[in-house]
Amino acid sequence: MLHFGSVELAIANLTKWYGLSGKGSAAAYHCFRPRAAPRPWANVVWCASITPKHSFILWLGILSKLRTRNRIKYLKVEESCIFCTEKETVVHLFFGCTFTFNVWSIVREFEWIGFPRAATTLKSALKWLKKEARGSCWRQKAKKVALACTVYQIWSARNRKIFENETPRIAEMVLKIKIHVYKTVFALFPQSALQIVHP
Numbered sequence: 525m526l527h528f529g530s531v532e533l534a535i536a537n538l539t540k541w542y543g544l545s546g547k548g549s550a551a552a553y554h555c556f557r558p559r560a561a562p563r564p565w566a567n568v569v570w571c572a573s574i575t576p577k578h579s580f581i582l583w584l585g586i587l588s589k590l591r592t593r594n595r596i597k598y599l600k601v602e603e604s605c606i607f608c609t610e611k612e613t614v615v616h617l618f619f620g621c622t623f624t625f626n627v628w629s630i631v632r633e634f635e636w637i638g639f640p641r642a643a644t645t646l647k648s649a650l651k652w653l654k655k656e657a658r659g660s661c662w663r664q665k666a667k668k669v670a671l672a673c674t675v676y677q678i679w680s681a682r683n684r685k686i687f688e689n690e691t692p693r694i695a696e697m698v699l700k701i702k703i704h705v706y707k708t709v710f711a712l713f714p715q716s717a718l719q720i721v722h723p
């Protein structure tokens with residue numbers, strides 16, 4: 525009853541569905557089916573210029589579905605971040621950790637990205653991107669690709685440290701990000717790609 529607001533409205537709807545000769549059950553299903561909350565950032569994350577595996581990690585991160593250590597307590601592993609002593613959560617790993625802070629600090633130095641210091645979570649970063657990346661010029665593509673690639677590189681560095689005990693080198697990570705953005709922009713805007721490496 526709460527679904528309709530009143531008994532009268534409930535009866536009115538039931539009567540309407542009953543009179544739909546065979547289509548009433550479909551109308552009732554659409555009325556009662558649970559609807560997922562809209563994902564305003566979906567178009568930004570799942571766009572053709574971003575490498576699918578980068579989109580996938582970014583998407584899981586935004587939904588807080590990445591298996592950070594706070595989410596795998598059942599495996600009896602330590603909850604602390606592999607790069608520091610804080611608890612490893614998505615928010616900590618991508619923006620709270622000193623290690624990732626240093627990665628973002630260098631990425632922010634790319635003249636073309638204009639990534640704001642106020643972006644301190646994946647959601648706030650996506651909010652910025654949604655506003656900044658409207659349109660189809662090379663800078664807008666580069667911003668999307670760089671953000672998704674940086675998130676992927678951080679996740680990848682974290683996994684290599686945990687599973688292979690490989691200490692990440694920030695300069696190498698940033699170089700990989702820059703090369704990836706350059707290649708993507710070059711494929712779409714060959715005349716502008718040089719501005720990625722020589723702004």
Ligand SMILES: [Zn+2]
Nearest residue numbers: 605607608621
């Ligand atoms: Zn940390």
